[in-house]
Amino acid sequence: MSAIRIDGKAVADTLLAEVGQDVAGLRQQGVHPALAVILVGDDPASDVYVRNKVQRAEAVGIRSLEYRLPANTSEAALLERVQALNGDASVHGILVQMPLPAHISEASVIQAIAPHKDVDGFHRENVGSLSLGQESLVPCTPAGCMRLLRTVLGEDGLKGLHAVVVGRSNIVGKPMAALLLQADCSVTVVHSRSRDAAALCRQADIMVAAVGRPAMIGADWVKPGAIVIDVGINRIATPEGKTRLIGDVDYPAVAPLAHAITPVPGGVGPMTIAGLLANTVKAARQQTGH
Numbered sequence: 001m002s003a004i005r006i007d008g009k010a011v012a013d014t015l016l017a018e019v020g021q022d023v024a025g026l027r028q029q030g031v032h033p034a035l036a037v038i039l040v041g042d043d044p045a046s047d048v049y050v051r052n053k054v055q056r057a058e059a060v061g062i063r064s065l066e067y068r069l070p071a072n073t074s075e076a077a078l079l080e081r082v083q084a085l086n087g088d089a090s091v092h093g094i095l096v097q098m099p100l101p102a103h104i105s106e107a108s109v110i111q112a113i114a115p116h117k118d119v120d121g122f123h124r125e126n127v128g129s130l131s132l133g134q135e136s137l138v139p140c141t142p143a144g145c146m147r148l149l150r151t152v153l154g155e156d157g158l159k160g161l162h163a164v165v166v167g168r169s170n171i172v173g174k175p176m177a178a179l180l181l182q183a184d185c186s187v188t189v190v191h192s193r194s195r196d197a198a199a200l201c202r203q204a205d206i207m208v209a210a211v212g213r214p215a216m217i218g219a220d221w222v223k224p225g226a227i228v229i230d231v232g233i234n235r236i237a238t239p240e241g242k243t244r245l246i247g248d249v250d251y252p253a254v255a256p257l258a259h260a261i262t263p264v265p266g267g268v269g270p271m272t273i274a275g276l277l278a279n280t281v282k283a284a285r286q287q288t289g290h
């Protein structure tokens with residue numbers, strides 16, 4: 001039996017429809033949610049993500065402000081832009097597209113965003129609230145993974161399961177582990193220094209792969225019947241001289257033994273932008289008391 005293919009595009013479309021209704025309701029009450037998106041430099045993938053964020057925001061009725069700054073923008077100039085947006089009460093969400101050019105400290109920029117406008121959920125105040133199980137703006141990709149898991153397992157279906165997160169990045173691995181723990185999973189985080197990573201992964205009822213290494217997770221890493229969430233988005237060359245996207249999971253090898261699995265593309269990726277817009281609405285509500 002082949003696995004359930006978790007359709008992230010369909011789940012994201014449902015979330016976007018909910019966000020659209022929330023935005024319409026807020027606008028009737030005189031609140032127009034607004035998202036500022038800042039891109040520094042001309043990385044082609046970032047350019048596409050930013051364009052998609054702005055288009056999707058507008059499609060659900062969120063006002064978007066787009067700032068495209070040259071690659072040689074100084075850290076001071078970027079911080080100045082962030083401070084100006086922090087002080088603008090008509091802007092509810094601020095997002096700085098990552099990665100930033102090497103001469104700019106991502107950490108400094110993230111900490112400069114007002115926590116209540118930090119719709120990526122990367123600021124230490126939001127990270128701290130998440131790990132304490134308190135209300136916060138949650139990073140969009142891990143929040144999206146949780147929603148996909150609940151579509152398969154139901155609202156309470158994660159309780160007591162063993163979840164293994166592969167990767168310990170600040171933007172996916174760590175917040176993912178915190179969210180799974182909050183859902184009453186037993187959580188293991190596997191990383192590049194873990195001893196016998198494959199054996200740890202084979203214990204997983206739920207596996208979330210977020211390492212950025214194409215097809216690293218093969219069939220011998222996965223317990224039959226596991227639910228596999230693939231966060232990896234790796235662009236690889238094809239023999240025909242083109243490129244294509246693949247995940248961190250070897251999909252053709254793993255799908256036959258998993259209970260459910262996300263494809264790449266069309267799995268976790270679409271949830272990221274939908275989650276961002278949901279966070280923008282949440283931020284607008286919090287800031288306006290609606």
Ligand SMILES: Nc1nc2c(c(=O)[nH]1)N[C@@H](CN(C=O)c1ccc(C(=O)N[C@@H](CCC(=O)O)C(=O)O)cc1)CN2
Nearest residue numbers: 049096097098099120140265266267268269270272273
């Ligand atoms: N400030 C941020 N920077 C980055 C984030 C983030 O959440 N906040 N995440 C990634 C990039 N990203 C959004 O910014 C992102 C990545 C992928 C997708 C997506 O929809 N992927 C599709 C495939 C798209 C394609 O064909 O290229 C999929 O997986 O189906 C959306 C958003 C790093 N930076």
Ligand SMILES: [Mg+2]
Nearest residue numbers: 140141171272
């Ligand atoms: Mg993301």
